[in-house]
Amino acid sequence: MPSDVEDVTEIKEWQDDSQSDRWIRGPSQMLRSLLTLSFLRPLFAAPNWSGNGNASSPERKLRPTAYLDGLRGFAAFLVYWHHHELWARKGVWEEFMENGFGYKGKYFFFNFPFVRNFLCGGHYAVSIFFVISGYALSAKPMSLIHAGEQAKLADNLSSALFRRWLRLYIPIICTTFVYMSSWHAFSFYIEGVERKDTFAEELWSWYSDLKNFTFIYNLGGPPMFRYNFHLWSIPVEFRGSIVIYTSLLALSRCSRNARLWLQAGLIFYFIYICDGAYVALFVAGMLLCDLELLAAKDDLPAFFDRFRPHKRLISCAMLITSLYLGGVPAATIDIKNLRKIGGWYLLSFLKPQAVWDYKWFYLFWAAFLLVACVPHIPWLRRFFETRFCQFLGRISYALYLVHGPILWILGDRLYGMVGFEYDNRSKNLPDLMSIFPLPKTSPAGLEVAFLVPHLILLPLTLYCAEVVTKIFDEPSVQFPQWLYKKTLGRPSAAVQAVRLPA
Numbered sequence: 001m002p003s004d005v006e007d008v009t010e011i012k013e014w015q016d017d018s019q020s021d022r023w024i025r026g027p028s029q030m031l032r033s034l035l036t037l038s039f040l041r042p043l044f045a046a047p048n049w050s051g052n053g054n055a056s057s058p059e060r061k062l063r064p065t066a067y068l069d070g071l072r073g074f075a076a077f078l079v080y081w082h083h084h085e086l087w088a089r090k091g092v093w094e095e096f097m098e099n100g101f102g103y104k105g106k107y108f109f110f111n112f113p114f115v116r117n118f119l120c121g122g123h124y125a126v127s128i129f130f131v132i133s134g135y136a137l138s139a140k141p142m143s144l145i146h147a148g149e150q151a152k153l154a155d156n157l158s159s160a161l162f163r164r165w166l167r168l169y170i171p172i173i174c175t176t177f178v179y180m181s182s183w184h185a186f187s188f189y190i191e192g193v194e195r196k197d198t199f200a201e202e203l204w205s206w207y208s209d210l211k212n213f214t215f216i217y218n219l220g221g222p223p224m225f226r227y228n229f230h231l232w233s234i235p236v237e238f239r240g241s242i243v244i245y246t247s248l249l250a251l252s253r254c255s256r257n258a259r260l261w262l263q264a265g266l267i268f269y270f271i272y273i274c275d276g277a278y279v280a281l282f283v284a285g286m287l288l289c290d291l292e293l294l295a296a297k298d299d300l301p302a303f304f305d306r307f308r309p310h311k312r313l314i315s316c317a318m319l320i321t322s323l324y325l326g327g328v329p330a331a332t333i334d335i336k337n338l339r340k341i342g343g344w345y346l347l348s349f350l351k352p353q354a355v356w357d358y359k360w361f362y363l364f365w366a367a368f369l370l371v372a373c374v375p376h377i378p379w380l381r382r383f384f385e386t387r388f389c390q391f392l393g394r395i396s397y398a399l400y401l402v403h404g405p406i407l408w409i410l411g412d413r414l415y416g417m418v419g420f421e422y423d424n425r426s427k428n429l430p431d432l433m434s435i436f437p438l439p440k441t442s443p444a445g446l447e448v449a450f451l452v453p454h455l456i457l458l459p460l461t462l463y464c465a466e467v468v469t470k471i472f473d474e475p476s477v478q479f480p481q482w483l484y485k486k487t488l489g490r491p492s493a494a495v496q497a498v499r500l501p502a
Contacts, residue, residue, distance in 0.1 A: 134285020
């Protein structure tokens, strides 16, 4: 999973970098926040909360791209839900939940087309993260390309590359350290965790895994970060970011049509020639950003004019296609398995030879079509601009970071208490098994026994995500900006002369 994600603040940085000045006086502000415990007060509870972290403004002022914040937040919520669906039924229905409706003659509610996206849509959500990241990372540089501001473009890309690693990995370092330390502070059982004998040994193990995980070209070691394996998508995010920045620089002097064709060519290359569908998701976001900026200036190629009268109908067709493809069965990477599932036989022959894990081909089109159609479907755009979706967007990265540890520490125990049993859970938590048994009647995936624990798990996870956003995520945006400005040298006389007004 992505993510995902999960860098909603990149969209906020399109406007300017003035927020980095807050970091200059930030240490005193952060100390005051820690001493007064103000970071523990949930902003979402404030009646005049605006969705962007500001609880003082009586009116919500949404950016034109606020729907992307909400879409990213809702996708993060889908990741949360998917992981809980799988973990609660661990060892029982996992195989069926990752497959399609009718797999092995089973017709579960959670696998019904379209419904599947909301209960088992984690892979779909990660793909959406990547497209939105490509869009967000491209927005400011692309606007500078359109304006012909080459000097400012170089400054922007330099700053972005400098800050990117710090922005992504500071919250991971902090949250996984706290999670790892909790094993020794409280000595509780966590499924799949082999706790070291001493804290010093655990600290070294965490450091050894972390240093390899944060090096995106690492070819050895465990394939997953053992201290939060949900974070596999972050190195993918970093690699995709580098592709975006280098592509923007390479295409910065191209004509409009050449730039659009070359972006489409990159997508074709990453899907149909080499196994890089995940990179194609980022480039698709960049292409959508370019097209939206051109549309705002009424400068789209004439080719698009013929579709203008049918924009609403085309957008609805894109939405339906996206929701169907987003539910692609993903239990294996064997395309023969896909052909055994109803509704996917003919679609299976569309998979390019270059794509190793077939699901990413279908998820590419699903995510691309969704992000492309949302701004052109008014009711859907308004949904992602609602207060709750904007709240989810603000905490999306932190939600991605904390939902796993809360699931493994508390969720595992609550699911056992209401009657979800399997071998390891029953063996290691015998005193908790089925002490408050609840019904597990249909619809499968939304049983009472599954929903009731979320009366505790969901509010707690959202609250923890907001606290982590305040103390780790937001500083990870502000500190790299401040640090970058501190490292800048004086511009040369030649550069100063170029920037002097005529």
